[in-house]
Amino acid sequence: MTVSAEPNVTRAVASLPRWARPAIGLIVPLAAAVAWEAAVRTGVADGRLVPPPSVILATLSDLVRSGELGRHALATMLRVACGFALGVAAGTLLGAVTAYGRIARRLIDPTLQALRAIPSIAWVPLFILWFGIFEASKVILIAVGVFFPVYLGVLGAILSVDRKIVEVGRVFRLSGPAMVRRILLPAALPTYVLSLRAGLGLGWMFVVAAEIMGASEGLGYLLVDGQQIGKPAQIVAAIIAFAVLGKLSDSILALGVAPLLRWEDAFGARR
Amino acid sequence: MLVLSRVAKTYSNGVRALDGVSLEVAPGEIVAVVGGSGCGKSTMLRLLCGLDQPSRGRILLDGTAISGPHAKIGIVFQEPRLLPWLTVAGNVGFGLADRPVGERRQRVSAALDRVGLCDKAPVWPRELSGGQAQRVALARALIMRPEVLLLDEPFSALDAFTRVDLQDHLLDLWADHKPTLLVVTHDVDESIVLADRVMVMRPHPGRIFAEIDTSMPRPRDRQSAAFDVAKRRVLAALDRSLDRVVTTDDGEMGSAAGAALWW
Numbered sequence: 001m002t003v004s005a006e007p008n009v010t011r012a013v014a015s016l017p018r019w020a021r022p023a024i025g026l027i028v029p030l031a032a033a034v035a036w037e038a039a040v041r042t043g044v045a046d047g048r049l050v051p052p053p054s055v056i057l058a059t060l061s062d063l064v065r066s067g068e069l070g071r072h073a074l075a076t077m078l079r080v081a082c083g084f085a086l087g088v089a090a091g092t093l094l095g096a097v098t099a100y101g102r103i104a105r106r107l108i109d110p111t112l113q114a115l116r117a118i119p120s121i122a123w124v125p126l127f128i129l130w131f132g133i134f135e136a137s138k139v140i141l142i143a144v145g146v147f148f149p150v151y152l153g154v155l156g157a158i159l160s161v162d163r164k165i166v167e168v169g170r171v172f173r174l175s176g177p178a179m180v181r182r183i184l185l186p187a188a189l190p191t192y193v194l195s196l197r198a199g200l201g202l203g204w205m206f207v208v209a210a211e212i213m214g215a216s217e218g219l220g221y222l223l224v225d226g227q228q229i230g231k232p233a234q235i236v237a238a239i240i241a242f243a244v245l246g247k248l249s250d251s252i253l254a255l256g257v258a259p260l261l262r263w264e265d266a267f268g269a270r271r
Numbered sequence: 272m273l274v275l276s277r278v279a280k281t282y283s284n285g286v287r288a289l290d291g292v293s294l295e296v297a298p299g300e301i302v303a304v305v306g307g308s309g310c311g312k313s314t315m316l317r318l319l320c321g322l323d324q325p326s327r328g329r330i331l332l333d334g335t336a337i338s339g340p341h342a343k344i345g346i347v348f349q350e351p352r353l354l355p356w357l358t359v360a361g362n363v364g365f366g367l368a369d370r371p372v373g374e375r376r377q378r379v380s381a382a383l384d385r386v387g388l389c390d391k392a393p394v395w396p397r398e399l400s401g402g403q404a405q406r407v408a409l410a411r412a413l414i415m416r417p418e419v420l421l422l423d424e425p426f427s428a429l430d431a432f433t434r435v436d437l438q439d440h441l442l443d444l445w446a447d448h449k450p451t452l453l454v455v456t457h458d459v460d461e462s463i464v465l466a467d468r469v470m471v472m473r474p475h476p477g478r479i480f481a482e483i484d485t486s487m488p489r490p491r492d493r494q495s496a497a498f499d500v501a502k503r504r505v506l507a508a509l510d511r512s513l514d515r516v517v518t519t520d521d522g523e524m525g526s527a528a529g530a531a532l533w534w
Contacts, residue, residue, distance in 0.1 A: 167322055168352050172366045173340045182368070186356040263356045265397030 051233040059233035060240065063222075073241055075218040076207055079135065080249075083142025084203045088196065091147045095154025100180065109155070116148050121209055128214075138210035145206035146199040153195020157188035190264055193257045197250055204246045219245075272297060273319075273419055273451055278328035279476075280314050287476035288314040292328070294470065294479065298418070299449040303462035303469045303485075305505065307513050311477020312455040316421045319453065320346040332419065345417035345450075349424045351404035353396040353411075359383070360392040363410045382410040385444065402433040406440070413444060419451040427457065435493075438464050442489060459509070463501045464491055471505065473512040481508040 016023075033053045040047035047055070063069035094112070098105040124141060131137040161184055169183040185192075211220020219238045226234030273296040280289040289311040296302050304312045317323040319330060321340035330337045332344065353362045364379040383389045386406040396404060405425060412420055425441075426434040438461055445452060456462050462469045463485050473480035485501045492498060 164348070164350065164352050165354065167348075168354065168365075170322060171320055171340050171346055173342065182365075183354070186354070189356070263395045263397070265355060265395070 049232055051236065055233045056236050056240070059231070060237045063234070063237055068222075069237070069241060072217055072219050072222050072238075073245065075215075076211065076220065077245065079138050079142060079210070079218065080200075080203045080207050082135075082139045083207070084146050084200060086139065086143035087146025087199060087203070088150050090143065091150030091195075091199070092154050092192075095151045096158065096180070099155045099158035100176075100184070105155075112148075112151065116152075120145050120148075120206065124209070124213055133214055138207070138215070141210045142203050142206045145202040149195050149198040149202060153192055153198070154188065157191035157195070158184050160191075161187040189257075190261055193254075193261065196257075197253055200249060200253060201246070204242065204249075208242070272331075272333060273453070274329075274331040275315075275319075276329045276331070278315075278318060278325045278330060280311070280318060280323065281326045289318070289325075290476035290478050292477070292479055296419075296451050296453060298451055300468070301445065301452040301454065301466045303454045303456055303466035304472060305456055305459060305462050305469060305509060306472030306477075306480070307474055307509070308457075309477070310472040310474040310512075312472055313423055314477065315472075316346065316423045316453070316455055319419070320344055320421050342415070343418040344421065345412035345415055345419070346421040346423065347405070347408050347412050347425045349427060351396070351399075351401075351408040353399075353404055353407055355396050357396075358392065359388065359394050359396065359399070359407050362396065362407055363414055365411060366415045378414055382414040383407075385413075385447070386410045386440070401429050402437060405429065405437060409441065409444065413447075413450075416448060417450050419453065420445075422452065422454045422456075424456055425454070426461065434458075434461070439490070441465065459502055459505050460493065462505060463498060464493060469501075469505050471508040471512050480512040483508060 036045075036047075036050070037052045037054060039045045040052040051059075060069070094108065098109050098112075120141065123144060124137075127137040127140055131140055165187055166179070166183060169179045174182060207218070208220045208223070211218040212224055215221045219241050222238035222241075223235050226232065226238065273294075275292055275294040278289060278292045279287070281287050292311075292315060294302075304315065306312050314323070318325050319337070321337060321344070324338070332341060337344070353359075354365065357365065360379050360383065363382050364375050367375045367378060370378075380389060380392065383392055386409060388403060388406055388410070391399065391403065391407075396407070399407065405428075409425075422441075426437050429437065441452075442465065452465070454462070454465055467484075467486045469483045469485050470479050471481040471483065472478065483501070483504050485505075487497055487501070
């Protein structure tokens with residue numbers, strides 16, 4: 001049955017216009033939403049702890065209209081942006097230095113690898129003691145989360161640049177900085193971009209941790225607030241906001257660097 | 272004049288890649304270096320283009336010692352080694368970064384025109400065939416107007432047709448400014464088509480075993496009798512360099528040791 005049906009499905013998918021193909025991925029979540037809505041409406045489920053889509057949408061639109069969602073989202077985005085910028089700057093700099101200089105690598109890398117083994121959330125009490133309970137400790141926690149994937153990405157990317165390509169730079173008598181700028185960085189760029197995206201993902205993860213542990217605004221605050229006043233719809237609304245912002249920021253990053261990576265000749269580089 | 276004087280190279284793992292190699296190459300001369308694997312021919316090119324330092328001996332270009340990559344010495348590797356993030360034009364002009372844009376653009380288009388790839392200027396290297404990529408590598412080296420161009424088995428990864436094509440093309444390009452060419456190859460035909468002299472090397476440690484004069488008027492006919500004679504002489508020297516028992520033309524069997532002494 002399925003065996004004979006599959007080619008038909010494949011053909012049906014292939015005959016869809018290009019822009020419509022991602023829509024296939026929507027079928028499962030939409031079906032689930034409709035089913036849950038129907039279950040609550042017909043009284044099969046009471047929907048108090050798991051609110052139906054209509055309630056979530058209403059909560060979401062209330063939050064948007066009152067400007068609450070915008071205010072909280074802005075606070076969260078600001079924290080992620082600051083932490084991400086800080087983590088990327090530190091990770092890139094230290095990664096490049098340790099990759100390029102053997103002595104620096106022997107000196108710094110073991111310490112950083114040891115620090116990496118600590119779950120970053122474990123720093124929170126210390127950061128609160130050091131940097132207070134306001135923005136600084138949150139931004140620094142996010143920066144720590146972003147730092148490690150970026151650092152490892154840069155280090156690994158530069159170390160794995162093909163020796164043969166580096167020799168081309170040497171034959172053309174490039175100076176140290178020119179070698180970094182004209183050979184090492186472009187060659188390392190694809191891996192670097194991946195590490196930036198991994199870092200951004202961790203940034204969003206750590207902003208939730210930071211905000212759950214104490215904040216008066218931010219999407220993480222909406223989560224905790226929804227739990228305390230017993231409004232699961234608000235929690236789900238905040239989760240949806242996180243999902244949208246996370247996906248949006250990742251897509252912007254990916255699209256932003258795409259023109260720099262058009263040369264890539266790899267499986268999956270051209271789709 | 273490119274001079275190698277008793278050059279030796281021992282790697283840090285104790286391998287003696289080269290020992291006592293002396294060679295003089297006149298300006299504009301084409302010298303081919305052939306030999307079995309591990310005879311140090313690639314090591315010799317790495318020393319000449321400054322990627323490695325000799326353990327002993329000296330390398331001189333026009334009387335000055337070479338101690339690193341040199342502006343007047345270019346190299347084409349076995350693989351094209353194009354930078355994948357630069358277009359073909361960007362790769363060809365890679366060494367001209369310090370020149371004004373106008374001059375760079377004009378020299379790049381002239382160089383691409385010369386290798387017959389002017390329509391490929393905006394293309395990424397991944398879109399080139401093997402032969403085209405190696406032409407771009409040639410253009411990238413020649414645009415610097417080197418006095419000495421080193422070629423490390425430049426056409427060995429190409430199919431037979433493309434290889435013959437590029438050998439002729441290389442001679443054509445060489446005629447423009449007549450740089451000194453030092454071609455490392457394991458293709459005996461290639462060495463005879465290209466070179467005025469063929470140096471046969473011998474391994475463990477790498478050293479020059481025989482020198483065969485292959486000067487003939489160009490272009491050379493790969494089917495001519497003179498070509499065949501030269502080819503047989505190079506092949507015989509290669510056999511002796513590898514201590515193989517050789518049968519000479521009179522059918523006389525000689526031991527390799529005897530042959531080596533005779534040389």
